[in-house]
Amino acid sequence: MKFKGVDFYNIDSLLTDEEKLTRDTVREFVETRIVPIIEDCYEKCRFPIELVKEMGELGLLGPTLPAEYGCAGLGQVAYGLVSQELERGDSGIRSFASVQGSLVMYPIYTFGSEEQRRKWLPQLAKGEKIGCFGLTEPDFGSNPAGMLTRAKRTRNGWLLNGSKAWITNGTIADVAVVWAKCEDEGNQIRGFLVEKGTKGFSAPEIHRKHSLRASVTSELIFEDCEIPEENILPGSGGLKSPLMCLSQARYGIAWGAIGAAMACYTTALEYALGRIQFDRPIASFQLQQAKFADMITEITKAQLLALQLGRLKEQGKATPAQISMAKRNNVAMALEVARTSRTILGGNGITADYPIMRHMNNLESVYTYEGTHDIHTLIIGAEVTGIQAFR
Amino acid sequence: MKILVCVKQVPSRDAILRLNETSQWIQERDIAYEVNEPDAYAVEEALRIKEKLGGEVVILSMGPERAQITIKDALAKGATRAIHICDPKLEHLDPLTQCRVMAEAIRREGFDLLFTGLQSDDNGFGQTGVILGELLGVPSATIAMAVEIQPDGKTVKVKRELESGWFQWYELPLPASITIQSGLNQPRYATLKGIMEAKKKPIQKLSAANLGFDEAALTPKQHVEKVYFPVKNKKTEIIEGSAKEAAAKLAAKLKEARALV
Numbered sequence: 001m002k003f004k005g006v007d008f009y010n011i012d013s014l015l016t017d018e019e020k021l022t023r024d025t026v027r028e029f030v031e032t033r034i035v036p037i038i039e040d041c042y043e044k045c046r047f048p049i050e051l052v053k054e055m056g057e058l059g060l061l062g063p064t065l066p067a068e069y070g071c072a073g074l075g076q077v078a079y080g081l082v083s084q085e086l087e088r089g090d091s092g093i094r095s096f097a098s099v100q101g102s103l104v105m106y107p108i109y110t111f112g113s114e115e116q117r118r119k120w121l122p123q124l125a126k127g128e129k130i131g132c133f134g135l136t137e138p139d140f141g142s143n144p145a146g147m148l149t150r151a152k153r154t155r156n157g158w159l160l161n162g163s164k165a166w167i168t169n170g171t172i173a174d175v176a177v178v179w180a181k182c183e184d185e186g187n188q189i190r191g192f193l194v195e196k197g198t199k200g201f202s203a204p205e206i207h208r209k210h211s212l213r214a215s216v217t218s219e220l221i222f223e224d225c226e227i228p229e230e231n232i233l234p235g236s237g238g239l240k241s242p243l244m245c246l247s248q249a250r251y252g253i254a255w256g257a258i259g260a261a262m263a264c265y266t267t268a269l270e271y272a273l274g275r276i277q278f279d280r281p282i283a284s285f286q287l288q289q290a291k292f293a294d295m296i297t298e299i300t301k302a303q304l305l306a307l308q309l310g311r312l313k314e315q316g317k318a319t320p321a322q323i324s325m326a327k328r329n330n331v332a333m334a335l336e337v338a339r340t341s342r343t344i345l346g347g348n349g350i351t352a353d354y355p356i357m358r359h360m361n362n363l364e365s366v367y368t369y370e371g372t373h374d375i376h377t378l379i380i381g382a383e384v385t386g387i388q389a390f391r
Numbered sequence: 392m393k394i395l396v397c398v399k400q401v402p403s404r405d406a407i408l409r410l411n412e413t414s415q416w417i418q419e420r421d422i423a424y425e426v427n428e429p430d431a432y433a434v435e436e437a438l439r440i441k442e443k444l445g446g447e448v449v450i451l452s453m454g455p456e457r458a459q460i461t462i463k464d465a466l467a468k469g470a471t472r473a474i475h476i477c478d479p480k481l482e483h484l485d486p487l488t489q490c491r492v493m494a495e496a497i498r499r500e501g502f503d504l505l506f507t508g509l510q511s512d513d514n515g516f517g518q519t520g521v522i523l524g525e526l527l528g529v530p531s532a533t534i535a536m537a538v539e540i541q542p543d544g545k546t547v548k549v550k551r552e553l554e555s556g557w558f559q560w561y562e563l564p565l566p567a568s569i570t571i572q573s574g575l576n577q578p579r580y581a582t583l584k585g586i587m588e589a590k591k592k593p594i595q596k597l598s599a600a601n602l603g604f605d606e607a608a609l610t611p612k613q614h615v616e617k618v619y620f621p622v623k624n625k626k627t628e629i630i631e632g633s634a635k636e637a638a639a640k641l642a643a644k645l646k647e648a649r650a651l652v
């Protein structure tokens with residue numbers, strides 16, 4: 001059956017025509033291009049790189065950036081709906097788009113020079129070039145301020161040393177946005193564009209993942225990498241810069257998680273209506289109905305949380321703590337919905353004949369990246385009490 | 392080449408339909424709508440001709456306020472601009488009266504080629520394209536599976552679908568009205584850029600009065616008495632006798648039911 005989304009509260013009536021058309025375009029793309037191949041990609045641990053240019057043509061990469069750089073200039077809610085639909089397909093595909101748009105194109109647009117924008121944004125928007133974002137390090141995940149990667153001034157640029165871990169798109173990227181401490185600037189964190197093929201730069205893939213198998217995750221290694229002066233992001237400075245990028249990506253994730261939850265919920269509902277036990281569809285048993293009642297309620301709450309956050313963001317009023325709340329709640333919600341949906345499918349729920357277990361495994365990564373669930377708890381806690389509990 | 396494409400918004404194919412209070416139509420609230428299927432192909436065909444020969448594609452839709460999204464979808468895919476005939480007085484008209492209103496708007500606009508879907512997924516009258524052709528005084532061709540503008544730019548060749556896999560090629564002078572069959576091309580997606588650009592494209596709104604139609608001119612020539620769901624009456628009949636006798640009886644019964652000719 002064709003995916004129709006979940007809309008218990010007539011949330012559609014709160015969307016503009018443009019937002020609905022955007023959602024429908026991406027839904028159609030996911031239905032025809034991603035759903036048919038994704039289980040196979042997941043099983044084979046393969047990112048469907050052949051879809052990148054198509055995603056570019058549709059405008060799914062960096063969609064909120066302005067038209068002069070080849071982007072669609074979408075509003076924040078429309079962008080959220082793009083993430084939702086992509087993640088309905090697979091969190092790995094959404095991760096690809098989040099990184100490309102929010103973590104690569106956004107910093108180039110926000111902190112980059114006009115030359116950097118003109119050089120990279122149109123190609124990244126078309127999917128002719130792929131980007132990655134290197135913040136996390138093997139020893140510094142939740143605490144990126146402690147990063148060890150260093151940039152040292154040279155005569156015509158910078159010398160980069162260090163390593164990054166868990167970097168989405170790393171191995172397939174043409175350009176990496178890398179965050180490093182500048183020794184000559186009082187260890188201030190700055191962003192650099194490291195191009196594929198730079199001497200001393202390698203990006204080995206991380207294998208044996210049980211999650212996000214249809215997405216590439218890599219290490220980035222920098223050994224005396226010479227970075228020309230024109231590749232530093234001139235507007236970047238301090239940890240605030242990468243955190244601004246994360247705010248963009250986390251916002252998209254808050255919507256994306258709803259898509260994964262919808263996929264699990266609708267699969268479970270269809271299954272429960274068709275599966276007969278004790279001569280009745282299992283959907284007719286109160287225990288199963290309670291699960292559906294809980295799931296649809298949680299999905300609906302998550303939709304409203306994301307939508308209001310989007311409207312605030314459109315007015316430039318969304319705070320980082322509000323974004324944390326939506327990311328934290330919606331991802332945890334999706335994981336819970338995935339687990340509950342899995343129980344409804346019984347044994348069938350663990351196979352690749354249904355998308356649930358894949359979503360469930362994927363969501364374990366989504367729960368951890370872009371600030372773990374715990375870290376977002378602490379951000380909200382700090383906001384309401386005024387007391388920082390990180391250390 | 393100026394191509395006018397008539398586009399209708401209809402209840403979505405998988406909408407769960409309920410009858411309204413008077414059983415004269417369906418409940419229109421709370422259901423999803425979409426573009427009438429062959430109309431989507433008509434839009435695509437028009438866009439392809441425009442991309443090849445230049446000119447413009449003008450969308451014409453008659454329908455309530457909610458039809459805006461269907462119009463915007465066609466604009467997002469690349470149509471140049473649109474005309475929306477929107478007036479509560481124009482709801483539930485018979486095909487002829489409806490076409491009279493549309494023909495007036497089309498006459499004012501002018502066109503080289505007029506596309507409609509071959510029928511609508513809701514009423515299924517299948518008359519709009521041919522009545523419009525008649526009212527506008529141009530030749531029509533129906534159930535088009537291919538449309539080829541000839542090099543002289545004055546005629547169009549149309550491949551019509553007949554029965555049992557037969558086709559017919561037909562040449563018409565322009566301007567002409569052609570009704571489009573689903574499946575003659577692969578409609579494109581609206582890109583996100585297209586959706587945003589469509590916001591800037593003009594949609595001219597027209598009422599019945601704008602087009603010079605008063606109450607009297609809109610008196611319906613036909614109206615719907617009643618709509619109802621198909622009544623399912625399943626009947627099982629066991630045919631007795633030897634295999635040979637039973638087969639003969641079955642064949643006779645099928646002939647009688649016109650299932651076998």
Ligand SMILES: Cc1cc2nc3c(=O)[nH]c(=O)nc-3n(C[C@H](O)[C@H](O)[C@H](O)COP(=O)(O)OP(=O)(O)OC[C@H]3O[C@@H](n4cnc5c(N)ncnc54)[C@H](O)[C@@H]3O)c2cc1C
Binds near residue numbers: 365
């Ligand atoms: C598939 C995948 C893709 C990723 N892609 C990228 C990418 O593209 N770019 C990038 O830069 N990073 C990426 N990451 C990294 C991700 O952001 C980090 O994994 C995340 O920030 C957590 O860091 P960590 O794994 O080092 O865990 P840690 O920080 O070691 O945390 C381990 C546990 O300790 C808890 N914890 C830590 N500090 C505290 C505290 N103060 N109080 C209470 N609990 C605490 C955490 O909540 C967690 O439960 C990716 C990760 C994965 C799994």
